[in-house]
Amino acid sequence: MIVTLRFFSVLREAFGAGVVEVELEAGTTGAELIELLAVNNEEVEKLQSVIRLAVNDDYIDPTSLLSDGDDIAVITPVSGG
Amino acid sequence: MIVTLRFFSVLREAFGAGVVEVELEAGTTGAELIELLAVNNEEVEKLQSVIRLAVNDDYIDPTSLLSDGDDIAVITPVSGG
């Protein structure tokens, strides 16, 4: 299945792009997606315990199954204000 | 001796003037001045316990002696803001 990933701030710079499409196996969970990203990116690895995923602007549980076509925001600790 | 009295808000309206000159006996204290004003004005009588006097922009003690030429502000509870 194909999903869209959105990166911001540190991760956008680490991946060199704000929006990327990736192919995942059907049945991948949120936690598994973060694992996969961490393998290839040391910023994700460093922030792994504090990253949260949001699908269609709502945070999801790490155990939630991702679906084909999901628009997934990869959210690191915020620092606005 | 002659002193200048300055009234504000309720007392300015009660006396019909913001600034008046009055003649006082030498040796009059602040408390005695308030007594004198209260005799002839029921607003002063009503507020007597909360009125404070200031000479040259500094609050004075009720027992302080007034002097010829003093510029005396008659201050009622404030309500700015």
Add this chain to the structure above:
Amino acid sequence: MAASSPNEWIEIMEDELPTAVVHEFLYAGEGGGVCIFAGTTRRFTGEKETVRLFYEAHNSMALKEMRALVSRATETWPVLKAVLLHRTGEVAVGQASVIVGVTTPHRDDAFLASRFLIDELKKSVQIWKKEVYRNGSTEWVETDWES
């Protein structure tokens, strides 16, 4: 009556309070937190409808007291910039009669210092307020005396 120092702007004025200039002044402190309180005319108090307020000041005493309050704030919190402006004369509903503002390095202090300034101003600064109601009646606002 102009600013009393480059970091303090304390004034009693008859005109509308210059909000944009207040922000510019406070931002120039290059702190991290700016807290501004504006006291505006509340239209309804219970059943009574206020159409405007009228403020009267003992200007020289009021300014002296306002300066003293800013000094106390500056001694208590790391104040980079402070503003204390009060109008006199008529103030319509929906306009500000008083503006207090403080810039500090961190926001905690900005909130505390501006809260202190407005609370103390209402207790001690020699300014008096008259309410003018819809029905034409007027009333000098009475407050508890706090010395």
Add this chain to the structure above:
Amino acid sequence: MAASSPNEWIEIMEDELPTAVVHEFLYAGEGGGVCIFAGTTRRFTGEKETVRLFYEAHNSMALKEMRALVSRATETWPVLKAVLLHRTGEVAVGQASVIVGVTTPHRDDAFLASRFLIDELKKSVQIWKKEVYRNGSTEWVETDWES
């Protein structure tokens, strides 16, 4: 992105925050107390000199979260008007990156509600800040994660 209701103005914008319009909007609440907090760029943090900030947002999530915070404030305090504005892109030293403002009938609530809004915004709204230092280096600000 415009005001979401006549009493709430929630927006993420690239331009300088319109302070005078913020005051007008909040004064129109005809309450008695208006408290405004502006977060400005602090020039010095320890030895480091910041020349500007850069903010990036997940706009749709950030706006949704900002609306949720204003709703929580409105359920907790008698809020007549509320403003929550945040800039993105570059913000120079001495400019505001965020403005929070609340009008309530009495000043206690205005201070508490605006304090709540800025504290919660910094914890939960999906906006990120990068410091750009005098020496040319940059740094994404790290914060504790609070869910």
